[in-house]
Each structure stands twice: as structure tokens, then as C-alpha cells.
Amino acid sequence: MEGSFGLDFGGSSGVRLDSGIIMEQVKVQIAIANALELLQRMMDKCFQKCIGKPVGSLDNSKQKCIAMYMDQCMDAWNTVSCTYNSWLQWE
Incomplete structure (x- = not known):
């Protein structure tokens, strides 16, 4: 196997671990x-x-703020992730 090696733990089980895995x-x-x-x-x-600060419950405006902020974070994450994956494929 080119580029990998096995680790043999011996014994009767014959366990071999492939470095690629x-x-x-x-x-x-x-x-x-x-x-x-x-x-x-x-x-x-x-x-x-x-x-x-901690509150007993979230009013409607706080719930909307959380939803919008999380959406923005996920959009940014997806953009960065897609760009990075494209860069890896190009290289």
C-alpha cells in the first residue's frame, strides 16, 4: 500500500490499523x-x-434578533466554507 502503513498490535486478534483510516x-x-x-x-x-443579561423570558424582539443574527452567521459560514472548498479543489 503506497503512502500508508499499518500498525500491528499482534496477538491472536491480528488487529491492523491503516494510517489513512x-x-x-x-x-x-x-x-x-x-x-x-x-x-x-x-x-x-x-x-x-x-x-x-439573563432574563426570565425572551420577548418577540429578542427572538427576532437571535434568528436574524444566527442567519447572518450561518450565511457567512457557508460563504467562507464554499470559498475555501473551491480554493482546495483549485489547488
Whole structure:
């Protein structure tokens, strides 16, 4: 196998791990961590912008602010993501 190597843990199980599979799993885990961090940052900024301090309930204007702000964040994320993916394909 060109470009990859196996890790043999020996024993009777004969477990072999392909480095390509491991790298793909690591990439997926990194992508999940990045998405969770992005979501947390969006929630923090949205809270600061639309709510400011803890309240018992959200009135209609705060709910609209949250929806609009999250839509803007997701639109920006999609634009950046598409541009980045295009750049990767070009390279």
C-alpha cells in the first residue's frame, strides 16, 4: 500500500490499523470540534448582541434578533466554507 502503513498490535486478534483510516477519523474529529467551537462562539456573540443579561423570558424582539443574527452567521459560514472548498479543489 503506497503512502500508508499499518500498525500491528499482534496477538491472536491480528488487529491492523491503516494510517489513512486513522487520519480520516482524526480529520472528522477535528471538523466536529471546530463546528462545536463555532456554534459556541455564535451563541456567545448572539447572547451579547441580542440579550445582554439573563432574563426570565425572551420577548418577540429578542427572538427576532437571535434568528436574524444566527442567519447572518450561518450565511457567512457557508460563504467562507464554499470559498475555501473551491480554493482546495483549485489547488
